[in-house]
Amino acid sequence: MVGTELTEESVEAVVDPARIHIPVMRDRILELLAPALEAPGSIHVDGTLGMGGHAESVLQACPTARVIGIDRDPNALAIATNRLEGFGDRFTPVEAVYDELPEVLEELGVRHIDSMLLDLGLSSMQIDRRERGFAYSVDAPLDMRMDGKQELTAAGVLNTYEPRDLVRILRVYGEERFADRIVRRVVAAREVEPFTDSARLVQVISDAIPMAARKTGGHPAKRTFQALRIEVNAELEALEGVLPAALDALTVGGRLAVLAYHSLEDRMVKNLFRTGSTDSAPRNLPVVPESMQPELRLLTRGAEKASEDETIANPRAASARLRVAERIRRAR
Incomplete structure (x- = not known):
């Protein structure tokens, strides 16, 4: 599962993946995830690695963080691995579907993570090929x-x-x-x-x-x-599986960012975040017990969209919707 190798098909795109891959809402995602990655040895999971644009940004902006990059597409995984080889053992590529997150973390001996990104939909390479x-x-x-x-x-x-x-x-x-x-x-x-x-x-x-x-x-x-x-x-089934698994893997203070590109995906994320950020106490209870308090804090107000300048430069960002939540409590 862990690791990958370059194929003849992927070698062609290794020349300069940055030239054909513009990470959607990169700066905003970094702004929201970086606070969770300040501690030495913190772990970020890119569940949809693609050609490694977002992962590269995290590795550059958070110099003591480690990145685990997951992708089901072996060619994309190989391209990203080549692109990120300069970061050494701070980057670990894994060929898997993102709803296999629990198995991936177990295999790597990782109990909890500090942040995770899911950039849903297609990568530039998949569309362009x-x-x-x-x-x-x-x-x-x-x-x-x-x-x-x-x-x-x-x-x-x-x-x-x-x-x-x-x-x-x-x-x-x-x-x-x-x-x-x-x-x-x-x-x-x-x-x-x-x-x-x-x-x-x-x-x-x-x-x-x-x-x-x-x-x-x-x-x-x-x-x-x-x-x-x-x-x-089976994209919606995979998303339905990874969302609770990702939230469960987050340490307190850990953050999950999801970029969705159509209403079905975004609705699933919205509903899960809303449930996690709402207390479960009866409405007339004067004091909410700790066990009924929210487990999440929403870091975006609704779903954020890419700026007009970004959508002009990268039309594929036009339909993106970003939601980010922070774990503030673990269920006992």
Whole structure:
């Protein structure tokens, strides 16, 4: 699980990952996490390492901190490892899904952590690499796997799932209001020929959506591609698993930062943070016992957004929503 090696594919991007990867809300995240990383030997976990931009910033800004970088994508992990090799044993790469956090920490002999970052969604490399099939703007194989070793692909979902399951995925994960219309077209098309590439799927989606609706809300395939990606990689299940595990791993004074890019992710984070930052005492109780006091303190007021200047420089930051919470008490 721990460690990685460079592949021919990843070597190409090692040349200068900083040139193609702009960490979203980097300065604000550092501002909120750095106070938890001042003590020598403090531990930060980057649960979505990507190409290492956020991790590099933490290592530079917090010179006595150690960073554990987790990613399920071996190529991204290899690129980040190469990028961060100058930090020596202050950086530890781990190939895993972030909801495996308890197992990762146990393997490394780490009981508690001082901060953690989850930058959800896709990395720049995954979007920009045509063969990964994440982008709807270019024709590519319908893959969408973050981990190429897993079997399920977007093509597999489209070609084998029952219509009712496809409708559910598009409605829930993509919040697609034309899910029924799209699925009817998809089912009819796959009976003629199985789906293999994105261009054909984009055309089917565009034909299914009413003309008036295509003129608003961005690319007509955006929501369907999001839904397929979430299903293929079980993203919401992984997030549901990592959030309580991350909070449980935090020491008192430790901080968890989450960057979400769509409402489903952000809602999960919001609900968990709200519950943790609210006391559990009955409303009319004059004094709240310590055992019923909040375990978290919210460090962001609602979900913070990237500045206008940042979104101009990095359009992918436009949909980012940042929430950060600090553990102030551990349950007994």
